[in-house]
Amino acid sequence: MVKRKQILVATKIDSIQDDENYKKIEELAKKEKLELFKISSVTGEGVEKLIDYVTEVLKTLPKEELVEIEDRVVYTLKDKEQEWTARVENGVFIVEGRAVDRLMGRVNIEDNESMYYLQKCIKNMGIEDKLKELGICEGDTVKISDWELEWYE
Numbered sequence: 001m002v003k004r005k006q007i008l009v010a011t012k013i014d015s016i017q018d019d020e021n022y023k024k025i026e027e028l029a030k031k032e033k034l035e036l037f038k039i040s041s042v043t044g045e046g047v048e049k050l051i052d053y054v055t056e057v058l059k060t061l062p063k064e065e066l067v068e069i070e071d072r073v074v075y076t077l078k079d080k081e082q083e084w085t086a087r088v089e090n091g092v093f094i095v096e097g098r099a100v101d102r103l104m105g106r107v108n109i110e111d112n113e114s115m116y117y118l119q120k121c122i123k124n125m126g127i128e129d130k131l132k133e134l135g136i137c138e139g140d141t142v143k144i145s146d147w148e149l150e151w152y153e
Contacts, residue, residue, distance in 0.1 A: 007035050014040040086130045093131055093142045104145040
């Protein structure tokens with residue numbers, strides 16, 4: 001902050017009754033070689049002059065980065081939400097894991113649109129491919145979370 005351009009602004013000049021404090025500010029401004037502006041928010045006195053001065057000063061200042069960027073290290077966590085497993089047990093295809101539990105929590109089995117969403121997610125998550133790899137056929141039972149569904153294509 002010390003290296004940045006500084007301007008002193010004395011406000012509420014419309015209500016000044018004793019000039020003693022203002023004179024102290026003037027002395028400080030002269031000592032520190034700073035511009036001093038007297039303004040009043042109520043009457044608007046001095047505000048336009050201050051704005052014009054600040055505008056001109058800003059045009060002359062060199063552009064600088066607000067934040068110094070050093071080498072950054074980005075840490076990423078493994079997305080546990082996408083973890084699931086599939087296996088065959090006693091002729092039933094079982095799909096389990098946090099990802100499918102969350103998915104089934106968002107699905108209404110009795111709603112056609114919701115079932116379409118389920119099928120789309122099963123395909124996008126790679127579950128369909130895994131079940132086919134395990135040998136699933138139309139009519140087989142698939143257990144996802146606590147639901148048993150009949151597989152069809």
